[in-house]
Amino acid sequence: MAKSPTDFITESLILRFLTAPLRWLRVLAFVILIVFGSSMILQTWFHQPSLLQQETTMTQQLGQQSLWAEFNSQTAGDKPGINIQAARYAYSAFSTVFFEWSQINRALNSNLPGDFGYGIGQTLKTHIGYLQRFDDTLKIIAVRLGNAILFALFALFLTLLGLIDGLVQRRIRQENAGRESAGLYHRAKYWRSGIVWSSLLVYLCLPVAVSPLWLTVPAVAAAVMTFLQAKYLKKYL
Numbered sequence: 001m002a003k004s005p006t007d008f009i010t011e012s013l014i015l016r017f018l019t020a021p022l023r024w025l026r027v028l029a030f031v032i033l034i035v036f037g038s039s040m041i042l043q044t045w046f047h048q049p050s051l052l053q054q055e056t057t058m059t060q061q062l063g064q065q066s067l068w069a070e071f072n073s074q075t076a077g078d079k080p081g082i083n084i085q086a087a088r089y090a091y092s093a094f095s096t097v098f099f100e101w102s103q104i105n106r107a108l109n110s111n112l113p114g115d116f117g118y119g120i121g122q123t124l125k126t127h128i129g130y131l132q133r134f135d136d137t138l139k140i141i142a143v144r145l146g147n148a149i150l151f152a153l154f155a156l157f158l159t160l161l162g163l164i165d166g167l168v169q170r171r172i173r174q175e176n177a178g179r180e181s182a183g184l185y186h187r188a189k190y191w192r193s194g195i196v197w198s199s200l201l202v203y204l205c206l207p208v209a210v211s212p213l214w215l216t217v218p219a220v221a222a223a224v225m226t227f228l229q230a231k232y233l234k235k236y237l
Helices: 005-011 011-044 051-063 066-072 083-101 104-108 118-124 128-175 182-205 212-233
Strands: none
Touching: 011 182, 051 083, 051 128, 051 182, 051 212, 066 083, 066 104, 083 104, 083 128, 104 118, 128 182, 128 212, 182 212
């Protein structure tokens, strides 16, 4: 039976690659909306402390953990850790898109009626608190992205170990005519992808601050799924 045009579009790798930036932008907009809305509700109505301050404290505590001392300790020239550098780059990109390209900063800096965006700037100044809260939201997401990138290195190391161990187990199973399970392989494949992306999305959207060390949980789980994938790979390739 011939595939319909809709199926072809859905399964086309080229189209999926070309539309990937749009999907990522949609996810980013969703994350920003969740964090901004939750911070407004918690800090305005429930008088909770600043989420940005809590995230900064958690990140500073992360640098004091012996496991990450090599990455986060101050090295020669006071070079910051990988997560701090990534957070700075991410916030710089966010600030450029949302404040520079949108001309918001230019409108806020207009002081004379003839300047560009003077009227819009005056309106924005009356709601400057919301803009500052939105800026804090971008900083929170940038800090969390930096922490996620740092733990991605740890996850990559664990995944490599799981892959090697799984391939060794596969070789043993191949030599001994052991049990082959395509079901376990495919379940591990889908669970690995689901664990990684859902954990990252939940971490970015959390309305409360949590220790970045919790990112070790999905990292270990993804490594276990990689081990199962490699172990139950087809017996003969």
